[in-house]
Amino acid sequence: MTLKDLKTAIDKCYKEHSKEIEHLVHTIHDNPELSEEEELACRLQTEFLEGLGFHVTRNYKGLKTAFAASAGEGSPHICFMSEYDALADMGHGCGHNLIAGVALSAGIILKQLIRDFHLKGRVTIMGTPAEEKRGCKIDLIAAGALEDVDIVLMAHPSDHPTSQSMEASGIMQFIIRFTGKAAHAAASPEKGLNALDAVRLLFSGVDAWRQQLPETCRIHGVIKDGGKAPNIIPDATTADFYLRAFDMDFLLSMKKRLENIAQGAALMTDTTVVVEVVKNAYKPGKPNQELNQEFMRLAEEYGMAPEWLERSRASSDFGDVTYEVPAMHAFFNITGQNKDIVIHSREFADCAASSFALEQMGKTARILSKIGHLYLTCEDFRKKVMDAHG
Numbered sequence: 001m002t003l004k005d006l007k008t009a010i011d012k013c014y015k016e017h018s019k020e021i022e023h024l025v026h027t028i029h030d031n032p033e034l035s036e037e038e039e040l041a042c043r044l045q046t047e048f049l050e051g052l053g054f055h056v057t058r059n060y061k062g063l064k065t066a067f068a069a070s071a072g073e074g075s076p077h078i079c080f081m082s083e084y085d086a087l088a089d090m091g092h093g094c095g096h097n098l099i100a101g102v103a104l105s106a107g108i109i110l111k112q113l114i115r116d117f118h119l120k121g122r123v124t125i126m127g128t129p130a131e132e133k134r135g136c137k138i139d140l141i142a143a144g145a146l147e148d149v150d151i152v153l154m155a156h157p158s159d160h161p162t163s164q165s166m167e168a169s170g171i172m173q174f175i176i177r178f179t180g181k182a183a184h185a186a187a188s189p190e191k192g193l194n195a196l197d198a199v200r201l202l203f204s205g206v207d208a209w210r211q212q213l214p215e216t217c218r219i220h221g222v223i224k225d226g227g228k229a230p231n232i233i234p235d236a237t238t239a240d241f242y243l244r245a246f247d248m249d250f251l252l253s254m255k256k257r258l259e260n261i262a263q264g265a266a267l268m269t270d271t272t273v274v275v276e277v278v279k280n281a282y283k284p285g286k287p288n289q290e291l292n293q294e295f296m297r298l299a300e301e302y303g304m305a306p307e308w309l310e311r312s313r314a315s316s317d318f319g320d321v322t323y324e325v326p327a328m329h330a331f332f333n334i335t336g337q338n339k340d341i342v343i344h345s346r347e348f349a350d351c352a353a354s355s356f357a358l359e360q361m362g363k364t365a366r367i368l369s370k371i372g373h374l375y376l377t378c379e380d381f382r383k384k385v386m387d388a389h390g
């Protein structure tokens with residue numbers, strides 16, 4: 001088969017299914033579901049894939065809104081990851097509906113190439129819930145979901161130019177709870193212990209620390225519960241914090257410092273504090289340069305004007321995937337020339353349903369299916385990808 005035949009087969013297959021895929025992507029967009037509540041998105045994808053002859057496992061590895069849809073046999077085994085959770089109050093402000101569109105399209109194309117050209121190997125579309133919150137990829141890895149997978153490919157919509165998989169920050173999440181003592185704020189404040197003061201001092205301590213941190217680190221917090229009414233001394237307050245760094249050891253040292261600051265705030269206010277580490281810290285992302293180079297070459301060919309970008313300060317549970325197998329988390333631009341639209345905003349959510357976004361999604365899916373095809377058919381490429389994984 002010539003390269004031209006391959007391109008024609010891929011374009012034809014995408015065209016055959018693009019209307020249904022676009023409809024599915026729009027439906028997920030218009031019915032946003034939060035992390036681990038993605039029941040409609042999961043049902044739509046599994047029913048669609050089952051209808052196309054994929055072998056579908058629902059409730060994958062015991063996760064209610066995870067799935068695996070496979071076709072073909074043996075190895076190599078290519079996995080395309082789908083995400084489909086939305087953000088509170090802004091719908092698909094991260095555009096995960098389009099990640100689902102890329103994964104499904106690429107998987108459907110590769111399944112057809114395996115069948116039509118009698119290729120040896122397997123393709124799986126893996127539905128991975130809760131990227132925005134708890135990071136179910138980490139649960140899936142722990143349950144053995146990647147044990148017989150050779151490579152994982154995924155692509156995320158972006159407000160930056162189309163680009164390769166980047167080194168990404170690791171992240172740890174915390175819930176910090178202070179307990180004081182309630183009292184009437186006017187009649188007997190001297191009998192209270194103010195848990196809101198503890199939160200305020202926690203934020204002051206973090207702000208003082210910030211100046212001494214390397215530029216690449218990030219700390220951000222919100223007060224989830226700051227008390228109930230001004231005339232009651234708050235006896236219970238909660239703040240959520242995220243810490244990010246490119247180095248896992250440094251991230252662990254940041255954890256220790258945050259715990260110390262929280263203890264200090266409790267001491268100063270005579271309150272008590274509990275620092276809860278939310279399960280599933282995300283590891284920093286480790287890109288595979290062979291997969292990246294192939295993506296960038298093809299993105300150029302598809303007229304997506306790709307640019308090699310520096311590392312990303314954002315974090316994803318895909319970081320953990322990159323330590324398991326060679327993996328790529330590429331980015332495709334959906335905001336065009338508009339530089340004012342940023343990811344995690346309502347405007348980005350609007351973009352995630354635009355015809356430009358769907359066009360970019362279609363190109364990206366075809367690129368990912370091509371990389372999957374190359375991995376199935378070229379031993380030299382497989383070796384290079386494995387060597388780059390280290």
Ligand SMILES: [Zn+2]
Pocket residue numbers: 094095096131156
């Ligand atoms: Zn995202």
